Amino acid sequence: MITHIVFFKLKDRSPEAIERTVQVLRNMEGKIDELRHLEVGTDIVHSERSYDIALVTKFDSMDALQAYQVHPVHKLVIEHIASVREASASVDYES
Template sequence: MIVNNLLLKLKNREEDTIRRTQEVLLSMRGKIEVLMDIQVEVNIRPGQSNYDLILITKFESLEALDVYLSHPAHLEVAKFIGSILDTQASVCYKV
C-alpha cells in the first residue's frame, strides 16, 4: 500500500477557510475509484511555521496514485487548493 501525506499551509489561515478547505479535500471521497482512503486533519497547534492541514491518502500502488493525480475530481480540487495555497510539503511511502 502507498500512503501519500500532503501538508498544506494556506494564505488565509482563518478557521473558516481551513474548515472549508478540509471539506473540499474530503469531497473526493467516493469519487475516485483508486482512492482507498482519505483523511484530512486540522492542525490543533497553529503557529507561524506550522502547516494548517494534513491530507492523508492511501492507494494500492504507485500506478493508482498516478491515476488519482490525473483524475478530473482531483484536478478540480487541486485547482481550488492552488488558489488558496501558500506552501506545501509531501511525504509518500510504502507500507
Template sequence: MLRHVVLFKLADPAPDKLQEVKDKLLSLKGRVPQLLEIEVGIDVVRSERSYDLALITTFESLDDMNAYQVHPYHVEVSSYIATVRQAAVAVDFIVD
C-alpha cells in the same frame, strides 16, 4: 500499499477557510476509484513550524496514485487548492 501525505499552509488560515478546504479535500472520497482511504486534519498546535492542514491518502499502488493525480475531480480540487494555499509539501511512502 502507498501512503500519500500532503501538508498545506494557507494564505488565509481563518477557521472558516480551513473548514472549507478540509471539506473540499474530503469531497474526494468516493469520487476517485483508486482512493482507498482519506483523512484530513486541521492543525491544533499552531506553532511557527506548523502547517495548517494535513491530507493523508492511501492507494493500493504507485500506479493507482498516479491515476488519482490525473483524475478529473482531483484536478478540479487541486486547482481550487492552488488558489488558497501559500505552500505545500508532500511525502509518499510504501506501507509495510
C-alpha cells in the same frame, strides 16, 4: 500500499478558510476508485512551523496513485488548492 501525505499552509488561515478547504478535500471521498483511504486533519498546535491541514491518502500501487493524480475530481481539488495555498509539502512512501 502507497501512502501519500500532503501538508497545506493557507494564505488565509482563518477557521472559515481552513474549513472550506477541508471540505474540498473530503469531497474526494467515494468519487475516485483508486483512493482506498482518505483522512483530513487540521492543526491544533498553531505554532510558527505548523501547517494548517494534513491530507493522508492510501493507494494500492504507484499506478493507482498516478491515476488519482490525473483524475478529474482531483484536478478540481488542485485548482482550489492552487488558489488558496501559501505552501505545501508532501511525502509518499510504501506502507
